[in-house]
Amino acid sequence: MRGHGITKTWGTTHALDGATFSIGRGVTGLLGSNGAGKTTLLGMVLGLHRADAGTLEVLGLDPASAGPEIRARIGYSPEHHMLPPDMRAHDLVRHIAEIHGLPKRAATTRASDALWQVGLGEERFRAIGTMSTGQRQRVKLAQALAHDPSLLLLDEPTDGLDPVQRDDMLALIRRIGTEFGIDVVLSSHLLEEVERICDGVVILGGGRVVASGRLEELRGDSTGVVAVVESDVEAVAAQLRDVGWDVEVEGTQIAVEVRGDVDLTLDAVRDAIANVGAPLRSLAPRRVSLEQIFLREAG
Numbered sequence: 015m016r017g018h019g020i021t022k023t024w025g026t027t028h029a030l031d032g033a034t035f036s037i038g039r040g041v042t043g044l045l046g047s048n049g050a051g052k053t054t055l056l057g058m059v060l061g062l063h064r065a066d067a068g069t070l071e072v073l074g075l076d077p078a079s080a081g082p083e084i085r086a087r088i089g090y091s092p093e094h095h096m097l098p099p100d101m102r103a104h105d106l107v108r109h110i111a112e113i114h115g116l117p118k119r120a121a122t123t124r125a126s127d128a129l130w131q132v133g134l135g136e137e138r139f140r141a142i143g144t145m146s147t148g149q150r151q152r153v154k155l156a157q158a159l160a161h162d163p164s165l166l167l168l169d170e171p172t173d174g175l176d177p178v179q180r181d182d183m184l185a186l187i188r189r190i191g192t193e194f195g196i197d198v199v200l201s202s203h204l205l206e207e208v209e210r211i212c213d214g215v216v217i218l219g220g221g222r223v224v225a226s227g228r229l230e231e232l233r234g235d236s237t238g239v240v241a242v243v244e245s246d247v248e249a250v251a252a253q254l255r256d257v258g259w260d261v262e263v264e265g266t267q268i269a270v271e272v273r274g275d276v277d278l279t280l281d282a283v284r285d286a287i288a289n290v291g292a293p294l295r296s297l298a299p300r301r302v303s304l305e306q307i308f309l310r311e312a313g
């Protein structure tokens with residue numbers, strides 16, 4: 015998916031103001047604070063609104079002229095709850111599959127499959143109104159999967175979930191993007207959840223794209239190595255300083271600035287810890303966080 019110079023005004027509100035981005039395979043986070051224009055952009059991807067200016071390409075097509083073809087290949091889970099409370103989950107998902115053109119029997123099978131995929135196999139014949147928020151979010155996901163789409167658009171899919179339900183939902187979205195092989199665009203205002211499961215990111219701010227790309231590339235090379243030891247922190251730090259490493263200690267954590275390359279630095283820290291005989295709890299390269307990227311680019 016690619017957008018170039020996309021502009022959209024609602025009355026006097028500039029929802030998007032020249033947004034340019036490119037979204038690749040896997041799971042992509044569409045990040046931005048409330049009102050940043052995420053939902054507006056998803057609506058355009060679905061061909062529901064037209065841009066005032068700019069070009070958009072989705073699955074090789076222009077949504078402004080090929081909306082129905084695009085919608086046939088996209089699954090969409092909207093932000094707000096729109097599920098009929100009296101309907102059984104299975105009936106709803108089957109109905110959506112039928113709307114997408116599946117014959118009755120295939121739609122029935124597909125509804126069961128989609129509900130099992132989202133972990134609601136046992137609950138599939140329950141009325142939606144009797145379900146928890148977490149289960150209703152899963153029903154929204156199942157209806158988006160009903161017609162076996164090649165791209166999923168999920169608008170704030172963890173909204174209203176408790177921390178455990180959120181973890182489960184994020185793991186499920188990650189599985190959809192990897193094991194099921196369906197590309198996912200996840201709209202969220204939470205940096206931490208995008209950082210946890212996304213391969214790429216598009217960050218919106220003030221109607222523009224403030225940063226975008228593969229997360230790995232945006233984070234760049236590691237600038238440091240962080241070790242946590244159970245004891246002898248100062249002794250390990252002294253060993254490293256003696257041979258010229260730039261070291262900072264905080265509690266049981268030792269941060270060492272990379273010199274040469276990351277592997278060399280990791281080896282030096284590992285050696286110092288072994289020499290002292292300090293019990294090691296963890297050792298890993300330190301990367302720039304998405305929050306730091308966001309603050310850097312938006313600031």
Ligand SMILES: Nc1ncnc2c1ncn2[C@@H]1O[C@H](COP(=O)(O)OP(=O)(O)OP(=O)(O)O)[C@@H](O)[C@H]1O
Nearest residue numbers: 024025027029046047048049050051052053054055
């Ligand atoms: N149909 C509409 N009519 C008028 N204004 C709109 C409409 N849709 C969105 N807006 C305005 O455009 C701006 C961007 O809204 P949008 O819903 O796209 O943002 P968002 O990033 O999805 O935020 P949120 O997560 O809060 O939904 C907001 O100021 C919003 O009030």
